Amino acid sequence: xxxxxxxxxxxxxxxxxxxxxxxxxxxxxxxxxxxxxxxxxxxxxxxxxxxxxxxxxxxxxxxxxxxxxxxxxxxxxxxxxxxxxxxxxxxxxxxxxxxxxxxxxxxxxxxxxxxxxxxxxxxxxxxxxxxxxxxxxxxxxxxxxxxxxxxxxxxxxxxxxxxxxxxxxxxxxxxxxxxxxxxxxxxxxxxxxxxxxxxxxxxxxxxxxxxxxxxxxxxxxxxxxxxxxxxxxxxxxxxxxxxxxxxxxxxxxxxxxxxxxxxxxxxxxxxxxxxxxxxxxxxxxxxxxxxxxxxxxxxxxxxxxxxxxxxxxxxxxxxxxx
Ligand code: ASP
Numbered sequence: 001x002x003x004x005x006x007x008x009x010x011x012x013x014x015x016x017x018x019x020x021x022x023x024x025x026x027x028x029x030x031x032x033x034x035x036x037x038x039x040x041x042x043x044x045x046x047x048x049x050x051x052x053x054x055x056x057x058x059x060x061x062x063x064x065x066x067x068x069x070x071x072x073x074x075x076x077x078x079x080x081x082x083x084x085x086x087x088x089x090x091x092x093x094x095x096x097x098x099x100x101x102x103x104x105x106x107x108x109x110x111x112x113x114x115x116x117x118x119x120x121x122x123x124x125x126x127x128x129x130x131x132x133x134x135x136x137x138x139x140x141x142x143x144x145x146x147x148x149x150x151x152x153x154x155x156x157x158x159x160x161x162x163x164x165x166x167x168x169x170x171x172x173x174x175x176x177x178x179x180x181x182x183x184x185x186x187x188x189x190x191x192x193x194x195x196x197x198x199x200x201x202x203x204x205x206x207x208x209x210x211x212x213x214x215x216x217x218x219x220x221x222x223x224x225x226x227x228x229x230x231x232x233x234x235x236x237x238x239x240x241x242x243x244x245x246x247x248x249x250x251x252x253x254x255x256x257x258x259x260x261x262x263x264x265x266x267x268x269x270x271x272x273x274x275x276x277x278x279x280x281x282x283x284x285x286x287x288x289x290x291x292x293x294x295x296x297x298x299x300x301x302x303x304x305x306x307x308x309x310x311x312x313x314x315x316x317x318x319x320x321x322x
Contacts, residue, residue: 021060022195023309024295025052025073027083028188029240029285032303032318042318045082045305049316052076053309056192061311066194066202066236067105067128074101074124074204077190081163083305084188086122089161089208091170097161098141099123099208100222103131106201106230106291113222114148116141121154124206127222129153137224141216161208173212188305189221191238193230193289201236201289203228203252210243219243225253232291234259235266241277241284241301249277255288266290270298 027049037045056073060066078086089097101123102113112131115138120126129151130139139147149155189207196202205228207221220227220243227243229252230236237252246252251273258269266288274286278300285299287306297306299320307316 020195020199020293021197021310022289022293022295023053023056023060023069023073023192024194024287024289024297025049025056025077025190025192025307026238026240026285026287026297027077027190027305029283029299029301029304031301032305034319037318041082045318046316048077048080048082049305049307050314052080052192053307053314053316056194057309057314060194060196063197065198066196066200067103069194069196070192070202070204071103071124071128073192073194074190074206075122078122078124078206082188083190084208085190085206087161088163088166088188090166090188090211090213091162092209093170093212093214095167095170097158097208098213098216099161099206100219101127101204101206102222102224102228103127103204104202104224104228104230104236105131106203106232106236109231111137111224111228113138113224113228114140114144115218115222116216117144117148118158119145119155120148121156121160124204126151126153127204138222166211169211189240191221191228191240191287193236193238193287195236195289195291195293199291200232201230201291203230203236203238205238205240207240220246220251223247225250227252229253229256231256235288235290235294237270237286237288239284239286240304242282245277245280245282246284248280249273249282251277251286255286259290266294266296267298270296274298274300
């Protein structure tokens with residue numbers, strides 16, 4: 001009798017805890033307006049966001065870690081050609097695909113990141129290997145490619161990442177002789193932040209960067225503290241937008257720092273930091289989750305591909321007024 005009472009209490013507390021998991025994703029922010037998105041594209045993107053949420057939710061609902069959930073969720077988005085990460089990444093000026101990714105574990109603030117990788121099918125998986133199987137945090141280019149092979153990760157030819165739409169965008173940018181920031185870049189970087197049933201947070205981000213990037217340019221996404229950050233004492237953040245401004249603001253760390261030192265809500269911290277990015281001239285957005293269970297979006301663009309999941313269900317959105 002006594003035993004069954006204790007067992008009952010234990011089961012109830014596990015159920016209560018398990019109900020607390022959260023997942024938030026983005027698939028890029030930018031000039032995403034109803035008039036610019038064909039209905040079929042819109043449908044495809046909503047379905048893709050939902051698939052990614054479903055994959056991460058399965059892990060979290062089963063009691064899995066936030067870290068596993070963000071990695072899996074981002075992999076689903078990397079495999080989808082609609083987003084600027086993995087397959088479907090934007091082209092460099094030279095017509096190649098060079099990929100950036102990062103992952104961070106809020107429990108220990110362990111982090112892994114890669115930039116300019118060219119052959120790893122899922123760059124977020126490589127970032128996780130850097131975190132767990134190397135003494136380093138950040139690897140670049142040929143060295144990162146080499147480490148990926150040594151780790152036995154799935155390798156693909158660089159042409160695997162290419163899509164006709166991204167080629168068209170590069171051609172258009174070159175024809176109009178404009179810079180990466182002047183064109184409608186159709187930002188499509190992907191990211192996920194999660195809170196697991198054990199109360200831990202994690203973040204992951206993956207991107208091809210900016211259309212027509214040159215000179216081995218690195219954006220904010222793989223820079224720990226700029227595009228990606230996770231800290232159980234504060235929150236987990238993944239960003240998307242004009243990376244140069246996010247680096248200068250230190251966006252992801254800045255939001256976490258505000259949470260630790262000001263006691264304000266996640267929404268207030270994210271909105272303040274995004275307003276500061278805007279004041280510098282930068283556009284984009286962030287997703288945030290806190291150990292308390294707050295889940296927030298904040299963006300200063302017309303739209304952001306985004307979604308949320310919890311034990312209560314899943315929802316996706318694209319336009320600013322949703
Ligand atoms: N933040 C990414 C970068 O600057 C681009 C994006 O989010 O679309 O590389």
